[in-house]
Amino acid sequence: MTRRQVMFALPALATLAAAGGFYAMLSGMRRGSFDPRGVPSALVGRPVPEFALAPLPGWDKPGLSSADIAATARARPVLVNFWASWCVPCLVEHPQFMRYAAEGIPVFGINYHTGTQTDPGATAWLRRHGDPFARIGIDITGRVAVDFGVYGVPETYIVDRTGIIRWRMAGPITPEIDAEQVRPLLRSLS
Incomplete structure (x- = not known):
C-alpha cells in the first residue's frame, strides 16, 4: 500500500x-x-460529605447542611435530591417526591449549580409544582454536587440512620424504580 x-x-x-x-x-x-445510570458512586457505603448551604432566596425554608441530614436520618432514612428548575427529568420524578413528603418521608433538596445568588426559576417551579422538601439548600458554585459525585440532575441519594449513603440514583425516580428499589430499601433501613 x-x-x-x-x-x-x-x-x-x-x-x-x-x-x-x-x-x-x-x-x-x-x-x-x-444503562447510563450504571456509573457507580464512590459515596455508597460512606458518610454524607460535610457541607452547609444557604437557603433558597425568596422561599420560606431553611438552608441545608450535612448536620441537618444526619440529625433527621437518626430517626428514619432520608432522601437527598439534587434538582434544578430547568431539568425536565426532575419534573418526571416530582410526583414521587410529593408522595414521600405526604407520607412523612424526609426529602431534602439541593438546588443544583445555579451560578448566581438567586434562582427565581426555582421558586416559580416550586410554586407551580409543589414543594416536597423539608429543607432546601442552594448550591451556587456546584461544589457540594462535586463532593457528592453528581454528574447531572436529577440525582438522588438515600441516607441511613447512621448517616451512611446506601443508594444512589442518577436520573429520575419513576414509579417503577420507586416500587422496585426505593420502597424496599426504605423498609429495610427503617
Whole structure:
C-alpha cells in the first residue's frame, strides 16, 4: 500500500471504528444491557460529605447542611435530591417526591449549580409544582454536587440512620424504580 493510499484509508477506518462502537452501544441499549445510570458512586457505603448551604432566596425554608441530614436520618432514612428548575427529568420524578413528603418521608433538596445568588426559576417551579422538601439548600458554585459525585440532575441519594449513603440514583425516580428499589430499601433501613 502506498503512502497516499494509507492517507486516504485512515479517515475511512476511523469512521468505520466509530460507527462500529456506536452500533455496539445501540445494540446494548436495545438488549437492555447498556444503562447510563450504571456509573457507580464512590459515596455508597460512606458518610454524607460535610457541607452547609444557604437557603433558597425568596422561599420560606431553611438552608441545608450535612448536620441537618444526619440529625433527621437518626430517626428514619432520608432522601437527598439534587434538582434544578430547568431539568425536565426532575419534573418526571416530582410526583414521587410529593408522595414521600405526604407520607412523612424526609426529602431534602439541593438546588443544583445555579451560578448566581438567586434562582427565581426555582421558586416559580416550586410554586407551580409543589414543594416536597423539608429543607432546601442552594448550591451556587456546584461544589457540594462535586463532593457528592453528581454528574447531572436529577440525582438522588438515600441516607441511613447512621448517616451512611446506601443508594444512589442518577436520573429520575419513576414509579417503577420507586416500587422496585426505593420502597424496599426504605423498609429495610427503617
